[in-house]
Amino acid sequence: MISASNVTKTVTTSEGQLQILQPISFDVKEAESVAIVGASGSGKSTLLSLLAGLDEVSTGEIYLHGQALHSMDEEQRAQVRGAHVGFIFQSFMLVQSLTALENVMLPAEIAGLDNPRKLAEELLLKVGLEHRGTHYPNQLSGGEQQRVAIARAFITRPQILFADEPTGNLDAANGEKVQALLFELNRTSNTTLVLVTHDNELAQRCQRQLQMQAGQLSEITESSSTPSNLKAV
Template identity: 75%
Template sequence: MISTRNITKTVSTSEGELQILQPISFEVKAGESVAIVGASGSGKSTLLSLLAGLDEVSSGEIHLDGAPLHTMNEEARARLRGEKVGFIFQSFMLVQSLTAIENVMLPAEISGLSDAKGRAKKILEQVGLSHRAHHYPNQLSGGEQQRVAIARAFIGQPKILFADEPTGNLDAANSEKIEQLLFQMNRELGTTLVLVTHDNELALRCSRQLTMQAGELTETTVSTGPVAEEA
């Protein structure tokens, strides 16, 4: 589903070129759940942005469901994201002027999917928020806003879901709800899940963990035992 080969990321600074990511190669199978872990500044979120096509690699190759992401311009990457990718941000990134159901409908409408409202109603019910469909983000709790964000990410039934610290702004109770929801949809829809997290327990619920350190992929760990089986 995802294949990377020697991908790097370098940016220009006032002091010269800064290499954020060293050459990285790995693969993610369809339906797999993978956590990218590591200290702040290790390159986790940069790697996630490259995999999702939100940013361009400086060198190397990324194939996303067979599509050569590394050769595409922004327009082509945006089209691919609309067809195959969902993304969940730590800060929710909901449109404040839209209700919950309108936020969920938005990507479906942009992609031209039929019956966007019907789809949005169904998926809001799946995440337990049908009774909050016509509330605005500022009328929802943090946990509810993240559930709306998950519904929005899943409305197009993406093949791949990327999540950047999906529980980072939530308390323990809401974090648990969001985690259960993510892995439930991973199982039921067969969606490939790739997430960045500082939460070790969340990482261990994934089938595999990729550890980043100073821009390098230093370790790959496969989960075992009852915790991994939940995912």
């Protein structure tokens, strides 16, 4: 479903070139759930953006659903995302001029799904926001905006769901509700789930845990507390 080979990311700063990601190679199978953990600034969110086609690799190759993201321009990557990917952003990325209901409906309308309003209303109910559908993002708390963003990511039932700190702005009760939704989609729709999280409980519910440290990715094995470096594919 996802294959990364010798992927790096380098950016230009006022002090010169900064390598955010060292060469990274790993695969994610269809319907697998994978958590990427690590300290802030270690490169987790950068890697997630590359895997989803939201950013370009500096070197290396990424295949998503058999398609070569590394050789595509932004328009081509957007088409792949629209067809296969859902993304839960840490910063919500809601459209400020749309209500909560309209934000959730938007991907379904773009995808041409039947009855997007009904689908959106059902998802807002699942995340406990059925009473906030007519409110705009600036009228919602951070936790409420996060739940709207999660509902929006779910509405097309994507084949691959990327999530950047999906429970980071939620209290315990709503965090548990969101976790249940994530793994329900993974289980019932065979959706591949790749998430970045500081939540150990959420990470441990995934089938695999990967650790990012100083731009390098390693696998956390159940038999050992010491991560093992991932080998190139």
